[in-house]
Amino acid sequence: MDCNESISDNERSLKTSKISKANNMPSPCTALVIEKEAGQRTTCDWTEAIALLDYVCSQIADRYYLFSKGQPRKAAIIEVLARNTCVACVDKELRTKSFQRIDNMYTELHQLACSMLVEELYDQLVKNGRNVTITTEENIKYGKIDIFIVPSNYGLSLHSNQVEIAVEVKTGFSLSLPQLLRYMIDNDHRSLMLWRIRNQQVLLFEGTETRQLLAQFVKMIISRADRLLLTPEPQCKHMPQGKTWSPNQEQLQETFSDFSKGIIKTLPTVIEKVVTKLEREVN
């Protein structure tokens, strides 16, 4: 009988914790996770799962130097982990950082749409007699203000005493499910509205409805991250998929044309949906 073939969960966790100890000093939260990991890994408590997720992401960020403004690039790491079952492919992708490419035009359109959304929503809420302020997340203090609009990289979030709604703006056709789930992990108490401008669609996801799916997703990411961290030099014969795609002139032209039509047609819809949801829950 070959005992070396089978690695128990506890041994795997111990190995992971050894990797972490060798690399850097763990934060108090990480230390807690490590302790729990070595002892019992079967618990499925949400907070603990999230702490563990943060922990594996920071380990991967260290290994591949994936930081932005001093913080691990958690979104990119989760996205790459979610897309590849093969850890050697994950390794290649994280090494080449091929997820960074995006045409400037898409960034510009995205910023423009976010900007219009913020102002239009503000106007509409003020018209409804609401006391609204546009601010940053750090400056939110509930007092005389009814509603806060917080512009963000992905769109905006809306905060009141009773409700939190995030609106994520998508300018391309692509819809990244891992990205969406990743967003909901961080904000599982919020509602997420997805505004797909080119598709002319507005979708609503409730954090509470997707809790089990999120838990399963987090479990998958942690376990894949674990496999990656425990493989010093992953090797495979897969060919990297064509990540070098960049849009040509016609495609950019089409993007712009779809965007112009889409934004005019669906901006009123997204505003109406957000305002209706808010007014229903705020008295």
Ligand SMILES: [Zn+2]
């Ligand atoms: Zn592979």
